[in-house]
Amino acid sequence: MWKNSSLRCLFAIAILCLRSLIYGQEIGSLGHPQNLKCVTHNLHKMICTWDVSSKGRHGQTDICYTTNDLPPPVCFKTKEKRVEIPVPESSSTMTITTNSISGTAFVTKEFEIHKKDISFVPLAPRILSLTPDFSTSTLNLKWSDNGSVFLYGLDAFWQIQILRKEAMEKVTQVTYYSKLTHEDIILSWNWTSDMPLECTSHYVKIRCYINVTQFVGPKDWSDWSPIEEVPGKDTEPNGSGVFPQDTVVAVGSDVTICCVHEKGQQIQRMTYGPDIYPMIRLSSRSSAIRVLNASASDTSGTNVVCRLSEDDMDGTVLFVGYAPDTPQNLSCETSNFLKIKCTWKPGRPSGLYGKRRTKYSLFERISGKNVSCEVNEINRERVCGFPVLADQKTYDFVLGVSNPIGQTESLLLVDLTQRVHPKAPEKLTVSAKSSTSVRLHWFLNGSFAEIRLLCQIEVSHGHSERRLHNVSMPGGEFSTYTAQLNALHAYTKYQFRVRCSAADHFWRWSDWSRIEEHTTLEAPPARGPDIWREKSPSGKSLKIFWKPLSLSEANGKIVSYEVSCYLLETPVEYKEVTEPSNSTEIKLGKRDCVISVVAKNHAGSSPPSRITSVELPSDNVKTDRAVAMGNGIYISWNSYPNMTCGYIVKWCHSSGSEPCSVDWQKFPSNTTDAVIKSALFRPGVRYNFSLYGCKSSGYQLLKNITGYMKELPPKRAPNFTVEETSSDSILVKWEDIPIEDCQGFLEGYRLSFAKGEKDALKPTLSESGNPELKVKNITDLTKKSLKILDLQGKTSYQLDLQAYTAGGLSPPNSLYVVTKEDSVGLIIAILIPVAVVVLLGVVASIFCYRKREWIKETFYPEIPNPENSKALQFQKNICEGNKTLKTLEMNPCTPNSVEVVETRSAAPKIEDTEMMSPAADTTVPEDGSDSETENHVVVSYCPPIIEEEISNPPTDEPVGSSQVVYIDIQSMYQPQIKPEEEPEIDLVTTAGYKPQMQLPVSALKIESCSPAEEELDKTAGYRPQANTNTWNMDTPDSPGSAESNNENASFGSPCSINSRQFLLPPKDDEDSPKPNNAGWSFTHFFQNKPND
């Protein structure tokens, strides 16, 4: 164990000793060289440096080195602590001997240098140039790769650092790669700044790293090159402005805009468009704003304004737009083989205008020819022309599009012969060749000799369908082309137009030429007119009718018709009838003939139309009804086998006063029905048709048919009258309706009746909804009367009569009829009450007779009991209200004043001073003249009652200070005044006592008093509270009332009978100088009494 341990210790000591032998020379002692480092910059030579531990002074250093290749050491002296020696292949030994100043060796140290210990650090690159492009904010850096020093194919990495501002803030650092080519190559690198280069100074430095793979030692980046500077405007003494100037950027870009100002100024704010942006300080004379995601600017760009102190302003315009869109739908074609026209759609607008607009160029690859396209930015459709090149059919176009933001292109390869789009044919003319053919000529502006043309001719006339004719023809050089059209109609106005295209490779039709009109020549009419004839009733003349030929059949303008009558092929009569007649009459005599009608125009005559005049006899010709179809009239007939040449349906149109115009329609012999249609048919008009059969020997009337195109309700109802009425029945009769009013086939009548009084506003029965309405439908058209039964006597009935057709009901005709009274019932109704009354009378008589004693005892006793006598009691006075006036109560009447009148001439003094009026003070005329004042002198016997309401009952008076004194009680019982005595007896004069009668509504009429009455007024001993004579008994509306003085009139209960005045005196009366109604006084009473 120990043995082994001792051995190990010895071995370790030996190694330590050996190491100390090697390194003991490097470390420790004074003046010893140490820290030898060797670096190569070019792989050929290396620079070795070392330190010397002593700080003491020493002399030169002896250097000796050996390499494997060179065994004899190379020695030399140096004063530096560095030496440049070749890079060894593998290793090298270097002996460094430091000498004293006197030259004696101080220390000698040997270093073993292995290749792996040598570092490779390239030399710092040198910037050849740094060039700024202010317009694009781009820096261009150039340097040499120094590649000649190194082997071919080494990878070189270049680290470039961009610094900015005075403080040299690092902006970016990029690594650029290159390959060394054993030559000195100048490398170039561009960097575009996000900030205009004018804004502040920019700095650039570069270093490199060469990746020498064979080199085993450590490799490192070179040192940085010296810094190159691009000074900003803020470094220039008078540099100022807003940057960048007029720059175009893409939408969505981030843009930095700076404002450089002169020393001493301050930036107040910076705006981008209308918005204020926060500023970034770049230097004492420069600030910037950063616009992120810039949106498209207006046409004139977005203004950036820098506001400086002292109202100074500067600015720039930023144009924000889009890169050009790729052109869409690029298409090239030629219209004349002289020029190629290319069109495209530009897509999204760039938003850039003026010199920044999108520019187009057309480049043809095969020929290498390039043309720039002047296109209008505003116009959406872009067009560019390119000349057709000789002997070139295929064109390979590149449409280049560019603007300051970007560029793009669109490609198109075309065979020009397949892209022919001629212009519209010009100078189209039409010339007639015959009545059915024309020749067209047109000119095409272009050189089409290389291709065939296909031209299309459109033919139309009137409103007919347009027809197209294709014509293919060889193309020519600016030629006129011709085509012929056949199978046209004679004498027809046609419209022609032409368009063309390439025949072999159709691309597009040209536009149509202008329309050219042409009328073809006339030709003889194609057929004879459709004819019919009618014999006169006498059979001596024949009227021939024909229908005008249609335009297509006439083939021209019909001038006349030739009508001939042939008897056994020999013309016996001939007539020429000019247009527009469509009938003529010829004399037949007693013979029949064959009629021939020929239509003639300027080009010739039509084939003749023939018809025989022979009319075969007919037996039992029936008349049938046709069926209205709404748009025509349906008629049918049996098949007549012997009618070999068909049927003719003839009818007549009559319009107003003009004679009816004959019309007809022919049908083949196998036809048995038809719907006759005519524009002249009108709804509700009856048409009569005649069906003729055609035989070889002539025409035979088979039957007549009447019908309507459409049936309508009758225009009016039939007139009807009441023939007879009884207490329970009415017999009505009506007349026929004229056919023209029927407007259809009459199907019956409808009679409606119900109880009802005549009333102009009453609706028709059918509309009234009367539940008692009864309707009678008369379908037997021969029946012209109807008896309505089961009616009530002495009752008014309304009768409505209507006619109806399949089209509906006519408006009604109405009558009001009152049935007669039922006499038997009346008699019974009178007799029964009479008999009952008589019977009751008889019974009452018998009863009274038998009970006469009792009746006498009860109703007429000989000595009446006063208590039972009510005759002595007054009934309640009307004016009193509820209280009864006990007439027999004699209340003392205390006059409230008594005045003795000494002379009659003295004016009566009215005691009621309150009622006094100026008039009352006037003297009463002695002679009792009819002056108005006299009429108004009324003696008051009661204390004044002022403002007494009209409703106050007179019974209030007893509780007042004065009461009525009834002078003559007996007057109450005076007999009634006979009518004949009325004019003579005045109520006032007789009114010792006036019963308080209820007055009718009346008006007081004082002024109407007669003089006699006035006199009596004055002399009245007792004056009742009212002068009833003055009460107009008429209604206020009566003439008498109107004449009265309404101011003094009173209506209803105008006064209290106990009162001496009107309860509601008119206001005017108080002011009136002559009161119409004044109270009377006892003075008058006494004065008048003797006269009483």
Add this chain to the structure above:
Amino acid sequence: GTSPGSTARTPRGCALHQVHEEGGLGTLRGWWQKVAEGGHGGDARFSSQLKCQGEPFSSETDKLCNPSGVFFPAFRVNRTSEKKEVMVAMYKLFAFLNASLGNITRDQEELNPTAKELLERLHNTTKTTRGLISNLTCLLCKNYNIFQVDVSYGESSKGKSAFKKKQQGCQVLRKYVQVIAQAARVLLPHLSPP
């Protein structure tokens, strides 16, 4: 466009213009009358131009279009000035205006090719100005035997930045609006028929 600086203008074809003398004066009078009444369209033209330049030209017109820094020919005439002096001043004014309008029109055609209304107004104004210059040339020639007038055209905007073009146009038009209204009041009495 015209270059900055001054040039001597010699109204040529004097004899031909003589026939238009009265008409020319009438046209001038009519034009100035319209100006005095505010119907010459200068304001509309100015606001139309402002609208097309974008913000803040509309909102900060006073600062951006302050014409103090822009050249404008001196118009030192008053009601008591001689008619000849007035006519020469007018000629200088319209010559300057014609050149400026040419510059503005060219700039706006580049900056606002889509602003048809503005361009139309500018073209029409330029045409009117040319007509007035023609009439003035004739009047100066015939009445005062003046064949040569030194004219200052101001600074051309050619080559300037878009912002400067906009600003200069705005300044010139603003000054034009101000000067023309004042000038109308001074000139009308001189142009009134005797």
